[in-house]
Amino acid sequence: MNAAALLPTQTLLLAEIGRQEIDGEPLGPGAMARALGLDDSNTSRALKRFAADGWITRDPLALTRTGRALLDAAAPVILPHSRIVPSEHNPRRMTLTEGSPELAELGALADSLADEGQRQSILVRPVADGFYEIVAGERRWRAMALLAMEDRFPDDGPVKAEVRPMTEEQAMIAALTENMARKSMNPMDEGEGLLSIYAPRVTAAPDGEKRRVQAETVETLARATGQSVRFVQQRIRLARDLIGSAKDSVRSGQLNVTLATELASFAANEQSHALGQILAYADGWRTIEDIRARKNACDAMRRAPEQLPAARSAEAEAAAPDPETPVMDRNFSAGPASNGGKAAAPNREIPPETSAQPGQEPGIPGSAPGADGAGNGVSGNWRRDTEAASVTDRQVLHEVARAVTAGAIRISIDADPLARSVAAELLARIEACAEDGAVTIATGGNRAILKGAE
Missing domain, CATH: 1.10.10.2830 (Arc Repressor Mutant, subunit A)
Incomplete structure (x- = not known):
C-alpha cells in the first residue's frame, strides 16, 4: 500500500501504537479509540487488518518495519487546534509581550496564514490521552490562535500536521x-x-x-x-x-x-x-x-599558592596584620631569615627601562636566564632579594611577577574587584609562609615591591 494512500484515521492509529510502544503503556482497542475519539468497533477491526497486512504485531502491540515505514512517509492529517499542545522543550524562546519583536513577527505570520492558508504542516508527536505535542511549527500554531482571537480562524480550527511517534530526546x-x-x-x-x-x-x-x-x-x-x-x-x-x-x-x-x-x-x-x-x-x-x-594570568595566580605551606608559626600569627586592614594595604614580613643563617642581601631596584635579556620575552619576567643571573628575570615594578628568598618563594613570586607584568593583576590599593579577589588569596598565602623573613611585599599606588627583609 502506498503511504500517501493511508487514511487519516489509519495514520493516527499507527502513530498511537508507536507512542504506546515508546512509552511502554499498551492500551486495549477500546481505550485507544476513546483517546483518539474513534468508534470502538471500527478501531478493533482496523487493528486486525493492520496485523493481517503486517503493519503491526498484536502481542506485544508494536509497529513492524513496514508499519513504521508507512507512517514515516504518510501524508499530513488534520487535527483540531485544541488537541495540540506546545512542548516544554522548545529551544526557541518567544517573548510575546506588547511591543516585542516576536509578537510583531507572529502577527505578520498570522496575516500570511489568513491570506494564503497553512502551506506547510507542523510536526507533532502523539502523547497521552489523544493529545499531540508540537515538535516543530509552534509559531504557526500560535499564529492560528492569534487569528482565532481576532475571529479570523475557528476557535478549534483544523491544523495540518505530520504525526510521528518519538521519544522525548x-x-x-x-x-x-x-x-x-x-x-x-x-x-x-x-x-x-x-x-x-x-x-x-x-x-x-x-x-x-x-x-x-x-x-x-x-x-x-x-x-x-x-x-x-x-x-x-x-x-x-x-x-x-x-x-x-x-x-x-x-x-x-x-x-x-x-x-x-x-x-x-x-x-x-x-x-x-x-x-x-x-x-x-x-x-x-x-x-x-x-x-x-587576563585569564591565563589569573590561573597562574591561583596555581602559585598551591606551592606554599598552609600553616605558620605562633610568632608569625602574632605579627600578622589586623584582619580588618584591606589585603591590598598590607605589608607582609616576619621573623629572621632562614636561608642557612646567611644575612639577607641588600635590596636591588631594577629600573622600569630594564630591557629583556637574550632569549627572554620582553615584559615577562623569568622567561629565560635574565637580570639576576639565576633565571629570575624581573620587571621594572619589582625589587627582589634573590639570595635571601628560598627556591619555593622564588617560584611563587615569579608567578606573581608574571601576572602583574601581564596586566591581569595589579597588587595595589586601587586594584579593581577582579584583581582584588584573586590577589587577596595569593597574598594571604604568601603572608602565611613569610615567617623566614626572606620576603616582604609592600603595596601602594600602582607599584608592587618584592624585597628582602630589612
Missing part, C-alpha cells in the same frame, strides 16, 4: 535541528537547546564512561544539526558556564559570541567584573587575546 533533537535550520536563532537558545540534550546523557553515564559519552553526544548533535563539533562544544559552554547577566548580554546582542566564549572560561565569581570591563570596552579587555591574557 528524539523530539528535542528534531526540534533543535528544525529551529536551527530555519529563522536565525539566538546563540543562547542554541546553547541551551544543545545542553538540554547533552547534560542528561552525560549525567546518566557511569563515571568510567563519561568522557566517551561526552564525545559521542557532541558528535551526534553535530551530525543532527549540521554543525561542526567545535560549534556544538562552544554553544554548550555558553549555556553551561556563563553567569546569568552574561547570558542576558548575549541574548540582547550586547556581547558577541566570540568574546562570550572566552568569558565562559573565567570562574563564575570573576565573570561579573570581567563582563563589565568587556561591555565598557575597557583597555586590556577589547580582544580575544586581551581576555585570554
Whole structure:
C-alpha cells in the first residue's frame, strides 16, 4: 500500500501504537479509540487488518518495519487546534509581550496564514490521552490562535500536521535541528537547546564512561544539526558556564559570541567584573587575546599558592596584620631569615627601562636566564632579594611577577574587584609562609615591591 494512500484515521492509529510502544503503556482497542475519539468497533477491526497486512504485531502491540515505514512517509492529517499542545522543550524562546519583536513577527505570520492558508504542516508527536505535542511549527500554531482571537480562524480550527511517534530526546533533537535550520536563532537558545540534550546523557553515564559519552553526544548533535563539533562544544559552554547577566548580554546582542566564549572560561565569581570591563570596552579587555591574557594570568595566580605551606608559626600569627586592614594595604614580613643563617642581601631596584635579556620575552619576567643571573628575570615594578628568598618563594613570586607584568593583576590599593579577589588569596598565602623573613611585599599606588627583609 502506498503511504500517501493511508487514511487519516489509519495514520493516527499507527502513530498511537508507536507512542504506546515508546512509552511502554499498551492500551486495549477500546481505550485507544476513546483517546483518539474513534468508534470502538471500527478501531478493533482496523487493528486486525493492520496485523493481517503486517503493519503491526498484536502481542506485544508494536509497529513492524513496514508499519513504521508507512507512517514515516504518510501524508499530513488534520487535527483540531485544541488537541495540540506546545512542548516544554522548545529551544526557541518567544517573548510575546506588547511591543516585542516576536509578537510583531507572529502577527505578520498570522496575516500570511489568513491570506494564503497553512502551506506547510507542523510536526507533532502523539502523547497521552489523544493529545499531540508540537515538535516543530509552534509559531504557526500560535499564529492560528492569534487569528482565532481576532475571529479570523475557528476557535478549534483544523491544523495540518505530520504525526510521528518519538521519544522525548528524539523530539528535542528534531526540534533543535528544525529551529536551527530555519529563522536565525539566538546563540543562547542554541546553547541551551544543545545542553538540554547533552547534560542528561552525560549525567546518566557511569563515571568510567563519561568522557566517551561526552564525545559521542557532541558528535551526534553535530551530525543532527549540521554543525561542526567545535560549534556544538562552544554553544554548550555558553549555556553551561556563563553567569546569568552574561547570558542576558548575549541574548540582547550586547556581547558577541566570540568574546562570550572566552568569558565562559573565567570562574563564575570573576565573570561579573570581567563582563563589565568587556561591555565598557575597557583597555586590556577589547580582544580575544586581551581576555585570554587576563585569564591565563589569573590561573597562574591561583596555581602559585598551591606551592606554599598552609600553616605558620605562633610568632608569625602574632605579627600578622589586623584582619580588618584591606589585603591590598598590607605589608607582609616576619621573623629572621632562614636561608642557612646567611644575612639577607641588600635590596636591588631594577629600573622600569630594564630591557629583556637574550632569549627572554620582553615584559615577562623569568622567561629565560635574565637580570639576576639565576633565571629570575624581573620587571621594572619589582625589587627582589634573590639570595635571601628560598627556591619555593622564588617560584611563587615569579608567578606573581608574571601576572602583574601581564596586566591581569595589579597588587595595589586601587586594584579593581577582579584583581582584588584573586590577589587577596595569593597574598594571604604568601603572608602565611613569610615567617623566614626572606620576603616582604609592600603595596601602594600602582607599584608592587618584592624585597628582602630589612
